[in-house]
Amino acid sequence: MGLLKLLSYASLALFATGTAATSWTANPVNPPSVPLAVRTPYLSAWLPQGAGTSLAGAWPQFWTGSTLGWAGYVRVDGKTYTWLGDPVVPNLAPALATQKSMTYTSTQSTFVLSAGAVDLTVNFLSPVEASDLVKQSTPFSYMAITAKSNDGGSHSVQIYSDISGEWASGDTSQAIKWSTDTSSNVWTHQAQLQSPQVYTEYQDHTQYGAAYYSTQNSQSATWQTGQDTVVRAQFLNNGKLSNVGDTNYRAVSNNWPVFAFAHDLGSVGTSASSNTLYTVGHVRDPAIQYITAGNNLQDRSAYFWTKYNTVQSLISDFIGSYSTALSAANTFDNKVKNDASAISNNYYAVVALSIRQAIGATEITVSKNSDGTWNTNDVLMFMKEISSDGNVNTVDVIMPAWPVLLYLNPTWGKYLLLAVHDLGASYPKAIGHNAGNDEKMPLEECGNMLIMALSYTQKSNDLSLVKTYTKLLEQWTGYLVQEALIPASQISTDDFAGSLANQTNLAIKGVVGIKAMSMIEGLLGNTAAQQNYSSIASGYAPQILNFATANNHLELNYGAANTWGLSYNLYADKLLGTDVFPQSTFQMQTAWYNTVRNQYGVPLDTRHTYTKSDWQIWTAALVTDTTVRNNLIDSVYAYIADGKNNMPFSDWYDTESGASSGFRARPVVGGHLAILAL
Numbered sequence: 001m002g003l004l005k006l007l008s009y010a011s012l013a014l015f016a017t018g019t020a021a022t023s024w025t026a027n028p029v030n031p032p033s034v035p036l037a038v039r040t041p042y043l044s045a046w047l048p049q050g051a052g053t054s055l056a057g058a059w060p061q062f063w064t065g066s067t068l069g070w071a072g073y074v075r076v077d078g079k080t081y082t083w084l085g086d087p088v089v090p091n092l093a094p095a096l097a098t099q100k101s102m103t104y105t106s107t108q109s110t111f112v113l114s115a116g117a118v119d120l121t122v123n124f125l126s127p128v129e130a131s132d133l134v135k136q137s138t139p140f141s142y143m144a145i146t147a148k149s150n151d152g153g154s155h156s157v158q159i160y161s162d163i164s165g166e167w168a169s170g171d172t173s174q175a176i177k178w179s180t181d182t183s184s185n186v187w188t189h190q191a192q193l194q195s196p197q198v199y200t201e202y203q204d205h206t207q208y209g210a211a212y213y214s215t216q217n218s219q220s221a222t223w224q225t226g227q228d229t230v231v232r233a234q235f236l237n238n239g240k241l242s243n244v245g246d247t248n249y250r251a252v253s254n255n256w257p258v259f260a261f262a263h264d265l266g267s268v269g270t271s272a273s274s275n276t277l278y279t280v281g282h283v284r285d286p287a288i289q290y291i292t293a294g295n296n297l298q299d300r301s302a303y304f305w306t307k308y309n310t311v312q313s314l315i316s317d318f319i320g321s322y323s324t325a326l327s328a329a330n331t332f333d334n335k336v337k338n339d340a341s342a343i344s345n346n347y348y349a350v351v352a353l354s355i356r357q358a359i360g361a362t363e364i365t366v367s368k369n370s371d372g373t374w375n376t377n378d379v380l381m382f383m384k385e386i387s388s389d390g391n392v393n394t395v396d397v398i399m400p401a402w403p404v405l406l407y408l409n410p411t412w413g414k415y416l417l418l419a420v421h422d423l424g425a426s427y428p429k430a431i432g433h434n435a436g437n438d439e440k441m442p443l444e445e446c447g448n449m450l451i452m453a454l455s456y457t458q459k460s461n462d463l464s465l466v467k468t469y470t471k472l473l474e475q476w477t478g479y480l481v482q483e484a485l486i487p488a489s490q491i492s493t494d495d496f497a498g499s500l501a502n503q504t505n506l507a508i509k510g511v512v513g514i515k516a517m518s519m520i521e522g523l524l525g526n527t528a529a530q531q532n533y534s535s536i537a538s539g540y541a542p543q544i545l546n547f548a549t550a551n552n553h554l555e556l557n558y559g560a561a562n563t564w565g566l567s568y569n570l571y572a573d574k575l576l577g578t579d580v581f582p583q584s585t586f587q588m589q590t591a592w593y594n595t596v597r598n599q600y601g602v603p604l605d606t607r608h609t610y611t612k613s614d615w616q617i618w619t620a621a622l623v624t625d626t627t628v629r630n631n632l633i634d635s636v637y638a639y640i641a642d643g644k645n646n647m648p649f650s651d652w653y654d655t656e657s658g659a660s661s662g663f664r665a666r667p668v669v670g671g672h673l674a675i676l677a678l
């Protein structure tokens with residue numbers, strides 16, 4: 001009781017600190033970085049927040065922190081204000097619009113800014129389309145703007161926005177070319193490298209394909225391409241653009257070419273103007289190079305190509321279906337809000353910030369038949385590890401992210417599992433580790449594969465995965481039977497913490513994996529194997545507890561009395577209903593965590609003060625006491641609210657200082673849905 005009360009005061013105080021630095025209201029909270037356009041590993045634009053950064057006056061950033069030129073002006077009765085980005089034009093200094101509020105949901109980030117007597121509402125929508133492969137694989141996001149008078153009068157309003165060549169290449173010294181298509185009702189600027197390199201990255205940006213910026217030919221639209229200061233000055237001076245393209249193709253940073261549209265909303269009163277709509281995206285084809293049997297390399301494409309022949313037709317449909325996309329997004333966002341708020345409002349704040357980031361690390365792809373038609377029976381999903389490295393479909397990164405896949409659509413999990421294991425060192429090349437230099441964590445990964453295979457099968461009632469791969473799953477189980485009870489010195493997914501023998505948490509994963517295989521054999525009707533694995537698991541569990549229990553908690557490694565750690569792998573025992581460990585183990589760990597909690601949470605283990613947000617929420621999902629659960633959730637909330645970080649959700653941070661320890665924008669934040677996936 002006392003603790004609960006103390007904690008709610010602490011959260012209030014933190015919330016107050018978080019908002020005190022900003023002059024706007026934030027709902028649910030000012031996060032370290034606000035997702036703006038986040039849909040793929042290469043369409044990932046964020047507004048770094050820190051202690052409080054307005055949409056007006058700071059450049060959006062790629063997830064790595066490099067600048068993405070994305071500017072916006074609004075002219076109100078002849079006076080211009082900046083509402084997006086930090087554009088500087090010599091001798092012309094528009095005022096900054098004043099941010100009044102920032103709201104984020106699972107798919108949207110919405111800013112209200114006042115520009116003199118007019119308020120702008122700027123909505124960034126990055127859809128998550130869990131039941132539609134075409135829509136989910138569409139690498140585009142929306143930005144919709146409405147204006148209305150805030151003083152009762154009517155005002156003349158013009159809106160401007162541009163993107164820079166930074167959306168087309170991570171290397172700003174490289175030459176790009178661009179073009180503008182105004183032949184239909186949807187106008188599109190396209191920018192791409194003059195010398196693209198397929199399947200290649202530069203500092204995590206893709207080095208091939210093209211960036212697209214589009215708008216509708218309505219509201220007296222005008223366009224222009226050219227040097228940033230020239231194009232922006234044209235709008236600042238005239239409130240419209242020249243409809244002229246610059247054809248002096250050059251490097252991204254050589255007199256910074258920008259690609260702009262402007263609209264004249266005419267007279268705007270106290271009811272909101274109709275949407276001024278922009279879409280931004282990046283398309284590359286093929287998307288993924290994939291190794292198949294016999295070491296053949298296959299080119300795979302984003303799934304949307306099964307429906308569209310051209311990017312322009314894709315964009316036309318995408319922009320034309322904005323109201324459908326928005327209402328689908330609102331329905332989805334409300335569902336997440338209802339589900340997560342039923343746990344707590346702080347939990348909702350964490351979950352809503354995590355969904356775009358987790359799914360934005362993935363792409364859904366398809367291959368071609370030999371006759372050139374699409375093979376829609378061959379759908380695979382790919383996930384980039386992001387920031388810790390660029391690996392493709394890292395099993396021990398898919399595992400922490402798994403809950404978001406269960407929550408959204410378990411079939412996406414199957415599309416990922418069909419493409420594993422750990423398919424390559426550098427996205428988008430899923431070409432294997434034929435040199436044998438993959439990172440070895442065999443207990444971790446055998447356990448992960450068995451746990452995810454059963455989890456998918458339980459949620460989908462589809463036996464195809466476990467039927468097709470029974471032999472492989474049995475092989476992995478055989479390894480666990482030999483190695484899980486007394487784990488050799490090896491790393492877990494938390495590789496940064498180092499190698500250690502007899503890690504209790506790895507033994508837990510291993511034995512849950514063995515029991516998972518028992519249940520798989522049961523589903524397949526293999527009663528003898530089911531009973532064999534079940535009796536092995538129930539024989540191991542008490543031995544593990546005996547090796548690992550001291551002073552009312554599980555040790556980090558057997559016999560090390562003063563050590564402990566987050567034994568988050570118990571979550572799998574609960575998720576799957578494997579029931580390998582007795583309720584008393586869960587109760588013991590629950591009581592223990594409450595005694596070792598720092599301001600920003602429970603450390604990962606006794607070797608360091610840092611923790612992982614994903615494992616804290618997994619732990620919150622397995623504890624047996626609601627207060628302890630909420631304490632863990634509130635610790636992660638306090639960390640995103642503390643104003644000390646300005647990067648896309650970093651899952652690795654210090655429990656004493658609340659500062660990030662590295663890692664950013666990783667899909668593992670999908671693990672924050674662990675409670676919802678139960």
Ligand SMILES: *[C@@H]1O[C@H](CO)[C@@H](O)[C@H](O)[C@H]1NC(C)=O
Nearest residue numbers: 474477478481528529532533
């Ligand atoms: C049980 O499984 C283990 C590990 O795969 C195997 O070595 C053993 O032969 C099996 N026992 C029976 C009775 O099937």
Ligand SMILES: *[C@@H]1O[C@H](CO)[C@@H](O)[C@H](O)[C@H]1NC(C)=O
Nearest residue numbers: 486487489501502547558559
């Ligand atoms: C691991 O634990 C077992 C059981 O307590 C013990 O026999 C063994 O010596 C330990 N191994 C290491 C490397 O500490």
